[in-house]
Amino acid sequence: MTHTNKEQHATSDSVRIGVLYSFGPHFKQALQELRRQYPAAHITAITPPEYPVARIEELVNDCQPWAPPPEAPRNMNDAVRLVRRVRAERYDIFVVLFDSVKLQLVAGLSGARECCCCGLDGRRRPLRVRPVATLVRGMARRIRGTWHYWRIWLHIHTTRIRPAHHRDESQDDDQ
Numbered sequence: 001m002t003h004t005n006k007e008q009h010a011t012s013d014s015v016r017i018g019v020l021y022s023f024g025p026h027f028k029q030a031l032q033e034l035r036r037q038y039p040a041a042h043i044t045a046i047t048p049p050e051y052p053v054a055r056i057e058e059l060v061n062d063c064q065p066w067a068p069p070p071e072a073p074r075n076m077n078d079a080v081r082l083v084r085r086v087r088a089e090r091y092d093i094f095v096v097l098f099d100s101v102k103l104q105l106v107a108g109l110s111g112a113r114e115c116c117c118c119g120l121d122g123r124r125r126p127l128r129v130r131p132v133a134t135l136v137r138g139m140a141r142r143i144r145g146t147w148h149y150w151r152i153w154l155h156i157h158t159t160r161i162r163p164a165h166h167r168d169e170s171q172d173d174d175q
Contacts, residue, residue: 015041017093018086019060019118020106021051021067024097030118031059034095037124044089046082079106087111099127101134 015038021027027045034043042061047053049065056063066085068078083106086094094112096103107115107127115127 015093016089016091017041017043017095018089018091018110018112019043019045019095020086020097020103021045021047022097022103023070024120026118026120026122027097028056028059029122030095030097030124031056033118033122033124035059041093044091046086082106083109095124096127101138104128104134 017034017038019027019031019034024030031043031045034041043059044062044064045053045056045060046064046066048067048069050069051063051065051067053063064085066082068074068082072078079102086106087110091110091112093114093116094107094110095116095118096107097118099117103117104127116124117127118124
């Protein structure tokens with residue numbers, strides 16, 4: 001009996017999967033889907049320190065409190081520390097919940113063979129780790145948006161509005 005590469009990958013208990021919690025409402029659904037697809041895999045949830053682990057303990061083999069808390073200010077040292085910890089774990093698959101520039105960068109530096117994003121609908125798709133291209137697109141959108149804003153502002157502040165001359169409708173009826 002032949003197995004596809006995905007089936008062999010899914011049944012292997014040596015597969016290590018890291019899932020980074022990033023304050024998404026679909027974190028538990030993503031873990032459920034991964035557990036369904038990879039029942040024998042070693043799944044590690046990377047959560048903030050205060051995350052209620054009891055909510056996901058049946059879905060994961062390990063929970064690491066490495067993700068920054070939502071209220072914590074972000075800085076480069078924390079990001080470097082997170083990437084170092086993730087790289088040290090040598091995950092085969094690294095999953096993020098959103099396709100943002102920051103998460104693309106973390107995933108790209110994770111060292112995992114496969115990086116993917118798990119969407120709100122529970123589907124997993126490969127993550128195109130291209131932070132520079134995404135950053136350039138974001139900057140271009142920002143520039144276009146700013147230009148558009150100032151164009152509208154200028155139009156509003158320089159256009160004179162002339163009152164419309166209304167004729168009295170009762171006069172029209174008399175004539």
